Amino acid sequence: AAPVAPGEEAFRTTEEQTRYEDATAYNNFYEFGTGKDDPAKYAHRLRTSPWNVEIAGHAETTGVVALEDLLKPLAVQERIYRLRCVEGWSMVIPWSGVPLGELLARFKPTAQAKYVAFTTLADPEQMPGLRYRSIRWPYVEGLRIDEAMHPLTLLATGMYGRELAKQNGAPLRLIVPWKYGFKSIKSIVKIEFVENMPPTSWNELQPSEYGFFSNVNPDVDHPRWSQKTERRLAGSGSRVFADRIPTRPFNGYAEQVASLYAGMDLRKWF
């Protein structure tokens, strides 16, 4: 790999990467089933082309846009990010995609656009997991507008130099590396600029466990999992005897993003 310039570290970590086989076989994508291996088994039913994304809400331009047209004017960038799951494991994955902020700016959000709400496809024909109401479908997520505009926030279309695998949220998914993985919503069909904090799926299901912000924070424990440490699922060796590693505030991206939350009590706004 090319040497990484100082300051670039946040965008392309040099830590040992997760194997492609592992990143594509161990997924939480409940639309295809709640087992970790269900998405890899069933996501082949997903039709990723043609794919349209509806842009709605408080912006000068809105409407349904074909994925190609949405991405065309933007240069694809590579990012290598840590991904920390709320369940206490983490991966290191090379993504490719476009910065969300650059994409959103083209639609000229108005002053009322304080938050951005995202929706995943919910088609029972393509997604067998929808038959069981493990969460309320469709899956929804959201970011505050400044989080959405942050240069680290990515809309991914690829991984490991290939197309994004369907079980990883093809053809278009969010990556917010300083938040727990469930914030990084998959297979996006709608992006809406809204004025008030939008509902988010896991928060709706269990508000005491999953907050709107869900920034990775070793000092705020989840009721079921300590968030102080994590199992790093990376490298090619056996991980049976691998050591835990400490979890870092904002998943190691504090230098880039902590200022977004200046003055906020992160225990309250977990």
Next chain:
Amino acid sequence: MIAVKTVLHVLALLPFAWLVADIYLDRLGADPIAELTHATGLWALRFLLLALTVTPLRRVTGWNVLARFRRLIGLYAFFYASVHLSIYLVLDLGGYWSQILEDIVKRPYITVGFAAWCGLLALALTSTRGMMRRLGRRWTQLHRIVYGIGVLAVLHFWWLVKSDVREPAVYAALLALLLVLRLPPVARRIQRRPRAPAPVQRGA
């Protein structure tokens, strides 16, 4: 009897052997520690339910010989529960052992899981003939905590899943059935009665 018990030991150790093979052949996927923890926990629960099946099955079939395998099955529940706990402590928390204390106090699913293991430990320690003799009637009373252990074990499973409770619900239903079959009126009804000898024909 020894042959039957040997077969039972071999069967009971098969899942363990299978997991050891999985480790060596690297067949456990992206997160092997999670997989090992989950598999050994499931086997502990399965052996616990199997041990609780012995008495109702004996009542229904009248095969009293089944009672002789109950201890062996119960001890395997303890064995798998201990492997499960050890994996959590040594492989998962490895290096951060102090976290277990915090986990036991703060996380209800770990609290009940640990309580269930402590209960199984008490039953395992008092499972010998000597302890049975020494404790007398209190042995029977003590070993009734197995019903509570069953409930704790199912809660442990139920509370750890994030939203899809279908799998723990199956185990909860099985446990509920096994407990209901022990309620005295139900137990009496399922009890197979030895057939009365045919009345002798008299006169002609």
